[in-house]
Amino acid sequence: MTDHHPAASLGKRLLPAIALTASAAGLVVVLDRPPNGSAVDGRGDSAASPDAAPDTAAGATPIPTPTATPAPTVAPAVPVPSPSPSIVPPAVSSTTLPAAKQPAAATTCEGKTIDGPTENTRWGPVQVEAVVSSSGQICDVDAIQSPNSHRRSVAINNNALPILHRQVMKAQSANINGVSGATVTSTGYVRSLQAILDGAGG
Amino acid sequence: MVTETTERIAAPRRSSGQPLPRHRYTILSDNHLLSFFSAAFGVVLTVWLTHGGLGALFDGAVPAATSLTQLTGISASFAGLGGLALVSRPHAIEARYGLDRVFIWHRILGETMAVLVACHVVAGVFAWGLDSGFGAAIIDLTGRERYMALAFVGSLIIGVVTITSLRSIRRQMAYETWYFIHLTAYAGFAMAFAHEIVWGELFADDKFSRWLWIALHVGIAIMLIRGRWGRLIAATLHPFHIAETRRINDNTTEIRLAGGNLHKMAGDAGQFVIVRPMVRGLWWEAHPFSLSAAPTTGGLTISVKTLGDGSASISRLPRGTRMIVEGPFGACTPRALENRKVLFIVGGVGVTPVKAMLERLDRRHQPVVLYRASRSDDLIYVNELRGMARDLGGELMTLVGPTATLAVKDPFSGKVLAKAIPDLTDRVAFLCGPERLLWAGRAGLREAGVAAEDIHFEQPWW
Numbered sequence: 001m002t003d004h005h006p007a008a009s010l011g012k013r014l015l016p017a018i019a020l021t022a023s024a025a026g027l028v029v030v031l032d033r034p035p036n037g038s039a040v041d042g043r044g045d046s047a048a049s050p051d052a053a054p055d056t057a058a059g060a061t062p063i064p065t066p067t068a069t070p071a072p073t074v075a076p077a078v079p080v081p082s083p084s085p086s087i088v089p090p091a092v093s094s095t096t097l098p099a100a101k102q103p104a105a106a107t108t109c110e111g112k113t114i115d116g117p118t119e120n121t122r123w124g125p126v127q128v129e130a131v132v133s134s135s136g137q138i139c140d141v142d143a144i145q146s147p148n149s150h151r152r153s154v155a156i157n158n159n160a161l162p163i164l165h166r167q168v169m170k171a172q173s174a175n176i177n178g179v180s181g182a183t184v185t186s187t188g189y190v191r192s193l194q195a196i197l198d199g200a201g202g
Numbered sequence: 203m204v205t206e207t208t209e210r211i212a213a214p215r216r217s218s219g220q221p222l223p224r225h226r227y228t229i230l231s232d233n234h235l236l237s238f239f240s241a242a243f244g245v246v247l248t249v250w251l252t253h254g255g256l257g258a259l260f261d262g263a264v265p266a267a268t269s270l271t272q273l274t275g276i277s278a279s280f281a282g283l284g285g286l287a288l289v290s291r292p293h294a295i296e297a298r299y300g301l302d303r304v305f306i307w308h309r310i311l312g313e314t315m316a317v318l319v320a321c322h323v324v325a326g327v328f329a330w331g332l333d334s335g336f337g338a339a340i341i342d343l344t345g346r347e348r349y350m351a352l353a354f355v356g357s358l359i360i361g362v363v364t365i366t367s368l369r370s371i372r373r374q375m376a377y378e379t380w381y382f383i384h385l386t387a388y389a390g391f392a393m394a395f396a397h398e399i400v401w402g403e404l405f406a407d408d409k410f411s412r413w414l415w416i417a418l419h420v421g422i423a424i425m426l427i428r429g430r431w432g433r434l435i436a437a438t439l440h441p442f443h444i445a446e447t448r449r450i451n452d453n454t455t456e457i458r459l460a461g462g463n464l465h466k467m468a469g470d471a472g473q474f475v476i477v478r479p480m481v482r483g484l485w486w487e488a489h490p491f492s493l494s495a496a497p498t499t500g501g502l503t504i505s506v507k508t509l510g511d512g513s514a515s516i517s518r519l520p521r522g523t524r525m526i527v528e529g530p531f532g533a534c535t536p537r538a539l540e541n542r543k544v545l546f547i548v549g550g551v552g553v554t555p556v557k558a559m560l561e562r563l564d565r566r567h568q569p570v571v572l573y574r575a576s577r578s579d580d581l582i583y584v585n586e587l588r589g590m591a592r593d594l595g596g597e598l599m600t601l602v603g604p605t606a607t608l609a610v611k612d613p614f615s616g617k618v619l620a621k622a623i624p625d626l627t628d629r630v631a632f633l634c635g636p637e638r639l640l641w642a643g644r645a646g647l648r649e650a651g652v653a654a655e656d657i658h659f660e661q662p663w664w
Contacts, residue, residue: 010378010486017382020362021389028355028393031345183264 109139114199116192123147126188130196141168141193146185156182164189173197219500221562222469224537225297235295239284246280249411253404267329272404274325278318279398282360282391283422285311290422290429291531297468300533302660309367312387316364319357353397359390378487395419433528436463441480441524445501447517454582455508455517456494459525460501470537471496471558472632473530475504479516480524489516492634493530494554494583496561502527505554505582534632534658536562542630544596545623546571547614547643549635550580556634557583560590569596570623574613574639578602614642616649627651633659 111133118127124147131139143161147153160182167176174194178186250273258269288295288308296304331339345351366372366383398415399405405412445460459477474492478485491504506517536559544567546556556571563569569591575581581600588598599622601613610618620626631652633643640659647657 009376010483013376013378014382016379017386020359020383020386024355024359024386024389027358028351031354032351033346183262 109133109137111137111139114196115144116196118145119188119191121147121184121188123153123184126185126192128189128192128196130193132196136197138168138172138197141165143189146189153185157185160185161189168193219498222464222467222497222499224470224535225293225468227298228294235299242284243277243280245414246276249404249408249414250276253408253411255404264329264332267325267332268403271322271325271329272402274318274322275398275402276404278315278322279394281311281315281318283418285315286391286422286426290425291433292425292429293468296531296533298533300660301531302662303533306661312367313364316360319360323357347401349396349400352393356390356393359386359393363387363390434526437526437528442502442527443525444519444521444523447521449508450505450582451579453508453579454505456503456505457517458501458503459527462527464499464501467497467530469493469497469502469530470535471562472535472555473497473532474555475502475527475529476531477504477516477528478526479519480526481519484515485526488528492532492555493558496558497530502530503558507551532660534634534660535559536567538632538658539563539567539630541566543568543625543628544570545626545629545631547631547633547635547639547647548573549639550575552634552636552639553581553583553587556632557587557590559632560587560594563594565595567594567596569594570629571596571598572601572622573598574601574635576602576604612642612646614639614646616646616651619646620650630656631658633657637662 109131111131113129113131116128116130118125120126125145126143126147127145128141129144130141133139142165143157146157146161148157160179163179164176164186167178168174174190174197176186176190178190250269253272255269255273258265260266285308288304288311291301291304326343327336327339330343343350344354363384363386366375366380372380399412405415440461440463442459442462442464444457446458448456448458450456459475471493474490476488476490478488491506493502494505495503497503508517532555534555544563546559546569548556548571553573560569560571571587571591573581573584573587581602584598584600591598601608605613612618623629626647627650629652631643631647633640635643640661644657644659648654
């Protein structure tokens with residue numbers, strides 16, 4: 001059928017496959033942005049806007065700082081995306097532990113520190129620690145565990161946990177809106193906190 | 203330029219030596235294949251179930267989409283792994299079901315995988331996008347997230363490979379063009395692996411399932427390397443050579459291949475080999491040829507057309523030319539017969555394996571051979587076939603001429619077949635020849651009451 005021109009035709013027949021391989025490799029190089037700090041920041045940004053909205057809406061009144069600030073301040077503190085389990089707690093507690101030790105910073109609110117139960121969610125365990133005064137006031141709240149086995153969870157929670165903190169401090173209860181885009185963590189957070197409040201109240 | 207399994211040509215003279223032993227069947231050969239496949243999929247599905255996959259489906263939009271992403275992802279990978287396992291051509295499966303079936307199953311699994319990959323991508327974009335917006339999801343999932351650029355491009359490669367394998371498109375390409383493109387599927391598959399292990403909730407969080415998954419991939423990779431490269435290397439290290447060529451008629455040359463690993467080989471009449479001449483310009487083209495004599499330690503005999511493309515080049519090769527021979531492959535062998543009587547329906551080039559099979563039959567089989575050709579020049583081995591059939595208590599019937607000139611309108615209709623062969627329903631039927639003859643013959647045999655499991659043929663898979 002075809003006359004045989006072997007050397008030429010092997011090349012010719014290889015060509016489409018080589019072109020496919022080359023364009024695939026090129027595409028990977030173009031698309032693959034290294035998942036270091038910049039990527040985390042990128043995620044933080046994109047997550048911040050949708051999350052900020054419900055928070056302001058819920059907060060209606062006096063949110064002292066512009067919504068975006070807490071997230072960026074926490075995010076850089078995270079030693080980013082190595083998936084070792086101990087990343088998030090230190091990052092978050094570094095912002096809150098001082099507050100727990102000096103509860104008088106803004107208002108004088110003193111109480112005992114109570115660890116809530118660990119709530120297992122689809123993305124990992126959530127555990128809340130709260131400082132509750134004898135009158136039932138929530139002086140401080142802090143996530144001592146949150147889902148961190150994925151970079152995406154870490155990024156989402158870096159953004160969500162400060163918002164949850166503010167929501168709880170303002171509502172002074174576990175009756176909060178939660179953070180959209182972090183519903184799983186929010187649910188675990190609320191459950192763990194509610195357990196503390198139930199225990200402390202009763 | 204395209205050679206097919208059905209492109210069998212002429213047949214050779216019986217070569218001396220001991221018959222080669224048959225391939226051993228194993229437990230996989232014995233209709234347990236589907237059970238085995240289902241059980242393996244059950245294990246993979248269990249991983250999904252034990253990670254709350256089922257419950258998550260009813261747990262809101264994001265968990266449901268995430269769970270579907272996982273399910274379609276592991277199913278796609280599993281289908282792909284099954285397809286890869288098949289192209290490693292495991293002897294136990296191949297000798298029982300035939301390389302044609304193996305390739306057809308491979309195609310079904312490959313197409314299934316492509317569809318599942320598409321579903322996986324859609325579900326994944328939903329799962330991610332419902333959380334963080336679809337624009338961000340697409341950016342994240344095509345490269346911002348670690349290993350996702352690889353996975354995304356891998357899925358594109360799988361898409362291209364699948365499209366080029368659609369029959370209508372594939373038939374417009376030279377075999378090698380298609381084959382080389384098809385090879386990139388390995389790259390596509392491998393590129394997707396990292397995101398499964400790093401991101402897949404089922405594997406990233408769970409050591410046990412992760413190692414199970416890795417072990418599955420490593421196992422299949424070993425099968426592939428052994429089955430494809432190992433065998434090819436072994437065949438290259440122990441090449442056959444052309445020991446004898448004999449001109450059968452103007453169109454056909456018979457070639458006996460000797461040497462190689464003959465003393466260690468298993469094989470049977472009715473099988474075919476894949477031949478690559480170790481000659482500049484020909485080595486990279488693989489040509490399947492049916493054995494035209496029962497294989498013996500004395501050699502493998504093939505019959506090659508002297509007109510046309512690659513086959514013609516092979517027919518002109520001198521004695522002593524080294525040939526890489528893979529196989530024999532195929533499940534259309536006398537083994538399917540046991541002690542029953544047999545009918546062969548043969549079209550043109552399909553005669554060679556029939557001649558080989560007749561060499562391995564005895565008087566219990568009383569072979570009847572229906573030999574159809576459009577020109578009398580196309581009939582080869584007629585005298586040999588007639589003599590062999592008569593010796594075994596059977597007969598040869600030839601049917602020559604363009605269809606329009608035949609006395610009956612459809613020579614393979616159930617009525618005509620039943621009339622020509624009174625004990626038709628007692629017989630096991632083998633069909634060998636061009637595709638149209640296969641389907642026409644099969645339809646006629648079924649119409650005449652022959653059970654489907656008594657009809658054997660190799661489906662053209664190209």
